[in-house]
Amino acid sequence: MKKTLWRKRLVSMLMVAALIVSILVYTNFTIKAEINEANVVVTKVDIPPRTEITKEMLEVITVPTQGIPTNAVRNMKDVVGKWTVAGYGTPANSFIYDNKIIPKSEMPDAGVLSLKENEVAFPLLVDLETSLGNSIIPNSEVDLYFRSLIETGSQSKKAVYGKLASQVRVLSVKDADASNVFDPEGYQKGVIQENTNEKKNALAKIYIFAIPVELNELVNKAKLLGDVVPIATGQANNEEVTEQSDVITFINESSFEKETNQNEGEE
Structure with a gap:
């Protein structure tokens, strides 16, 4: 008799416990569903x-x-x-x-942020000719050449042309509004003209290159003395430009610091 009573009590307790668990689960589920x-x-x-x-x-x-x-x-x-x-x-x-x-590529100074150690940014104005018709894109590499005309005598001029730097990395390409001409994948961006449905591609106006610190002074002097132009070679060429080249000799001899030293020597 007692065993039967205990069984009934145990079954009742289990049923109550199951009911409580069911209520808790249902309540928790309902609250989560409402809170989402x-x-x-x-x-x-x-x-x-x-x-x-x-x-x-x-x-x-x-x-x-x-x-x-x-x-x-x-x-x-x-x-x-x-x-x-x-x-x-x-x-x-x-x-x-x-x-x-x-994304980093959309930062206004994304090119500068991509500079590596011992590199500086070098800006260069370009036109349709020197940009090779917008065919030089970011993250590509070009050679930088110097060109100029110097007077050698009465009504006589001499052309100076030669390489300044090899395999210079292109950080970014900007248009006249300082907006990126290319998207991160290298595709050219388009500009919709106002009041028309005509789509006109943005044209490169300025390149920003990453150049080694040791070339910064030379390349900036060259830009003051003549034109610095990017030349796309289409292949890797790690040839170094020696300090004894005629172009670099001309740039160094034409700089203010060189002339000052020469004048001091004459005195």
């Missing part, structure tokens, strides 16, 4: 403007969907490696908004 939680990316540290975002700066948390702004980034891979825009930093424990981060 979702993952979102937030910052762990302050991120200043114009800063590359790394994985260590971020974490993913789960919050109610109603509390997530529509333009907040929800996936870590959509933000790691991008940069905060100029003039807008992100404090710690904050959402990251997709309109406040951009």
Whole structure:
């Protein structure tokens, strides 16, 4: 008799426990369904403007969907490696908004940010001829040549032409409005003219090259004395330009510092 009573009590207790668990599961499911939680990316540290975002700066948390702004980034891979825009930093424990981060290639100074150690940026104005009809694109390599006409006597001139540097990397190509002519994949961007349906390609107006620090003075002197023009060779050529070349000798002898030394020697 007692065994039967204990069995009934045990069954009752199990039924009550199952009922409680069912209520808890149902309540939890109902609350989650109403809250509708979702993952979102937030910052762990302050991120200043114009800063590359790394994985260590971020974490993913789960919050109610109603509390997530529509333009907040929800996936870590959509933000790691991008940069905060100029003039807008992100404090710690904050959402990251997709309109406040951009790829490195879209930064106004993306070319300068791509400089390697011991490199400086060298700007050069170009036209349709010297840009080879917009055929020189970022991340390609060209040779830099110097050309000039010098007076050798009465109504007589002599052409000076020769290589300054080999395999110089093109950082960026800008149009007259300082906008990038090419997209990150190297395709030419188009500009829609106002009040027309005609599409006109942007033309290269200025190149920015990465040159070794030791060539910076020479190339800038050359730009003052004549024209520096990019020449696309279509093949890798690591030939070095020697200091004894006629072009480099002409540039050095025509510089102010060289003339000053010569005058001091004469005195």
